[in-house]
Amino acid sequence: MTIDTLRFATAGSVDDGKSTLVGRLLYDSKSVLADQLEAVERASLGRGQEAPDLALLTDGLRAEREQGITIDVAYRYFATPRRRFILADTPGHVQYTRNMVTGASTAELAVVLVDARNGVVEQTRRHAAVAALLRVPHVVLAVNKMDLVGYQESVFDAIAEEFTAYATALGVGRITAIPVSALAGDNVVDPSRNMDWYGGPTVLEHLETVPVGHRPDNEPARIPVQYVIRPQTPEHPDYRGYAGQIASGALHVGEPVTVLPSGRTSTIEAIDRLGEPVRTAWAPQSVTVRLADGIDVSRGDLIAPTALAPALTQDVEATVCHVADRPLTIGQRVLLKHTTRTVKAIVKDIPSRLSLTDADGVLGLTHEPVPGELTANDIGRITVRTAEPLALDAYADSRRTGSFLLIDPADGTTLAAGMADGG
Structure with missing residues (x-):
């Protein structure tokens, strides 16, 4: 029997418990090596904690451990008898939105965490918007820290309804809401005894059974x-x-x-x-x-x-996420890398930046005019003219052949990740 592989990413606002959820998933599924667990237990005891701090299984950078936040994308590989997994634990801070784009760009599923005490916040909406832009086929809403709200079904239902309505309006197709407590282990790998009102799958059960790939x-x-x-x-x-x-x-x-x-x-x-x-x-x-x-x-x-066969084009209109610290400007000369082909190009126009706006108390996505540049973490619309024709598909039709990178020709720095409108 062939065992398939699921690529998935975690996302959510700061302190919603992403790293703890991932740590719990690895710990309860017996996917942690003995020496890794011993190192985490020693680090936890050094902090005065009796139980192992499972977030330390993924927060590997010194700055992450010191600040208690995720900064870089942490990749983890594990397997169960039913499926292999490639997991990208992405940052929740708004200044690391580009890292979330990196982690989710190849994911077939995104787990978006929400703190049950705080509900859906602006960064939750931003990550739902990124998942929609990247055409991630499946989204799991993990309402975390249910233990801190007394495992109330009404709290879960309200958050699930609000998020589902927002994500559906953005174009997210398949949404599954699961109430969890990553710290206590409720509904992560094993079903919770504290939420007998919930009859759906645990996080791991859903990850093991969600459809993977596309029919060729x-x-x-x-x-x-x-x-x-x-x-x-x-x-x-x-x-x-x-x-x-x-x-x-x-x-x-x-x-x-x-x-x-x-x-x-x-x-x-x-x-x-x-x-x-x-x-x-x-x-x-x-x-x-x-x-x-x-x-x-x-x-x-x-x-x-x-x-x-796809149509050829030299005028590429696309949505991009700017990932470099230096800005992207009109008239800038770049290299455009599409699959195995790299060509010279010039940025012809940057007509708008994608923004979360508040209209009548409801956050939505709009395109705001920008003064000819995109800065780090910006998501915007651009037009690029290439020196040679490219066989681009629309990103909506193919995530592989509809995506590209913009690269600085001087030093090879990746500037932006793009999603083409099509040839």
């Missing part, structure tokens, strides 16, 4: 070429293969394909996977594709079915 037949196939393989050996004198990871969809031997941006066409002659020929391959498998014609293909090209 529902998406057009895309394979960015990462490497051209030409062994030139006596056994394979004419071998020419194009290696890469399939970004979406499925490829089939005999299928007509187009190589972009050149526009040359051919047919898939063979597909090799793990050194063996296969008739079909699908995302996210890494394969080598051989074409029937000896056309020019190199790293950075994109192979796609001819009938479903």
